[in-house]
Amino acid sequence: MSKMSKNKTVVLVEDDPIVTASLSERLTEAGYSVAGFASADQALQELASLVPQVIITDVRLPGTDGIDFLKQLKHLDESVSVIVMTAYATVSDAVAAMKLGAADYLPKPICVDELLVKIERLFETRQLRADRDRLQKDAERRFRLGNVIGHSKRMQEIFDVAEVVKDLDTTVLIQGSTGTGKELLARAIHFQSVRRALPFVPVSCVALSPQLLESELFGHERGAFTGAYRRKVGRFEAAASGTLFLDDVDDIPLELQTKLLRVLQERKLLRVGGEVEIDVQCRIICACKTDLQQLVEAGRFRSDLFFRMNVVRIELPPLAKRKEDLPLLVEHFVNHYAARQGKKPPKVDPEALHYLVQHDWPGNIRELENVIEASVAFCSAGRLSVAHLPPEITHRPPAQELFSLNLPGQGRVDLSELTNAVQGQVIRWALRLADGSQIKAAKLLNLPRTTLQSKMRKLGLGD
């Protein structure tokens, strides 16, 4: 008896009590739990509470027959494995059953050993399938949260935090410089959460006067100020029980910070010019570009508001700090923009990728996305090469191309000879890059021009 069989339930639907008794006995001996039913209708009534994995059913049954039973089972749970026992080896029943998604069939009289092998194999396949699904889920989780891509350790930690907080009411503060994906992460948290069907309302606090921002956030009543011709519902209200994404909170003017603090504390607001208190029900995600703590220390941000916002903080690292994510992001954007532009995704040359990895990406992922969009537009013949990259990426030659030391099988090396050879190579490289201009080459090499010239003479380069 295999240990593997423990806790595996097999449902047996058979109207012949003798067959039921003998099969049950053998299956129980083999370590399965057996639930026997004399009819499909009886089985269907009970199955909801049983959650069976494998069902063995006769075709000829009183009431609902085995084929109809199979149909209904598949409708209830596509993944259930059903073995159909066909009396008198009726081929047509077997064919019908297989077409409807039966896992297998057995002609009667049943050979129990054969049945046991089939059941064991089914459980094995189910296990394999479950493992594969789990692995696939893990892999997806490892590389992405919603549309946020990344497999660097830092991004993994961020996905883990997001996973934990997504369904809570907890306020989240996302900090990161421009283009690091703050809004994308906020959206991922919302759209992966129980709130996904509720509104996601973004509001930027940047470049708005305190008055405008206040009415944008809280709304206003008709006649609240000049130009308020009608009542306006604010963003807090529009978010209802969904998520309010307060972007660029570092720019909230101090006087509005006080009002916002009250709203966050009391979870009630007044529209500008209004008298009726309105309940705040939304979840709040804030984003900032700067370290709010430093703004607090500089007296530009209320510390109590900071503490309200900073319940869970997620810091999105700049792309330069997680270059290991770059190839994955490049692939993602190449596929995305190729599809948008109606092209087959081009293959990215290793040299082009090399330039991309070497770039500093001050504009972070937004910059990368723009570069890939343009490069995909320019590339042809299914290849994305250095020539398709914009000059700001390619103006600096990849670092390791500067020189490489390759001394295979050398027993002895003359250092000054080798140094001269390397110097010669580097000078030739600089001259090439400077189109032969010694002034420019000297600049590239951080040497006075006269020094470059004397080195060139010494090394027998040029005239």
Ligand SMILES: Nc1ncnc2c1ncn2[C@@H]1O[C@H](COP(=O)(O)OP(=O)(O)OP(=O)(O)O)[C@@H](O)[C@H]1O
């Ligand atoms: N991890 C990521 N995976 C895939 N795409 C990303 C990722 N991070 C950012 N992006 C993409 O980069 C662009 C910029 O992202 P987003 O607007 O979220 O950045 P941001 O931090 O809000 O920038 P800003 O501070 O300038 O508003 C978007 O098009 C977004 O889809």
Ligand SMILES: [Mg+2]
């Ligand atoms: Mg943004």
